[in-house]
Amino acid sequence: MHSLPIFVALKGRPVILIGSGPAADTKRRLLERAGATIVGEDATAALAIVADGDEAAAARLQARGVLVNVTDRPELCDFTLPAIVDRDPVLIAIGTGGASAGLAKALRQRIESLLPTTLGTLATALHAARPRIRARWPAADDRRHAIDAALAGPLDPLGDTGDVDTWLQAPVAIAETGLVHLRPRSADPDDLTLREARLLGRADRIYHRSDAPAAILDRARADAERIICVTPPATLPVGLSIDLEIL
Structure with a gap:
């Protein structure tokens, strides 16, 4: 990765904005949507956007330890805006x-067409239900597996958004556990089937050969254990384990 994506909570926090005109107006609207307080160059702030290409202003701010974005000048940026x-x-x-x-805009437009407007409602409902979810599945692994199963079924975020209350009241199938032998047909992650991608995203640990493609392993959960071996052990920990081998 060339940089680490993060989400910064800006509500009520100062952000320096330098410049005027259409580019500055666009950045101002974006910052206002995020709840930032827009200030001038002399103010104290952790972030700054230079919308008029003023290299000298960018250098002064960076010398103060401020992280700077310079519009249309990626070589001068400490961060970029997605x-x-x-x-x-x-x-x-x-x-x-x-x-x-x-390219980023074209991808955004494509993703916009895939995601239902009810996605935010589902996220809000899941957040509100967290105490009930914890009560039903006290163990963290059981809770994660149950949510994984729901989001692959009755609460599919890309389908007709289900009702969280109905899901919590119904018998729920826990997501697949035990050992699953996964044999993707190529080293190209684009060739993964939907089931293979979902299993990689849910697995607690992945047993793989030393030559397993990094591009495939990167599709697994970031906190999943990765164990290099020829054959998985006979006795496995609780949870979902994957024996990964590229055909």
């Missing part, structure tokens, strides 16, 4: 490291 898909409170950010804002 294209955003907003399904509040769900946010999807698409960045190219400043390589092509047009």
Whole structure:
């Protein structure tokens, strides 16, 4: 990765904005949507956007330790601003490291067409139900597996959004556990089937050969254990384990 994507809570926090004209107006609207307090160069702030290409101003701010974005000058930027898909409170950010804002926009438009407007409602309902979810599945692994199963079924975020209350009151099938032998047909992650991608995203641990493609392993949960071996052990920990081998 060329940079680490993060979401910064800006509500009520100062952000320096330098410049005027259409580019500055666009950045101002974006900052206002995020709840930031827009201030001038002399103010104290952790972030700044230079919308008029003023290299000297950018250098002065960086010398003060301020993280700076310079519009259309990625080589001068400490951070870049992504294209955003907003399904509040769900946010999807698409960045190219400043390589092509047009490409990021095209991807945003494609993703916009895939995501239902009810996605934010589902996220809000799941957040409100957290105490009941914890009560029903006290163990963290059981809770994660149950939510995974729901989001692959009755609460499918890309389908007709289900009702969280109905889900909690119904018998729920726990997501697949035990050992699953996964044999993707190529080293290209684009060739993964939907089931293979979902299993990688849910697995607690992945047993794989030393030559397993990094691009496939990167599709697994970030906190999933990755164990290099020829054959998984006979006795496995509780949860979902994957024996991964590329055909």
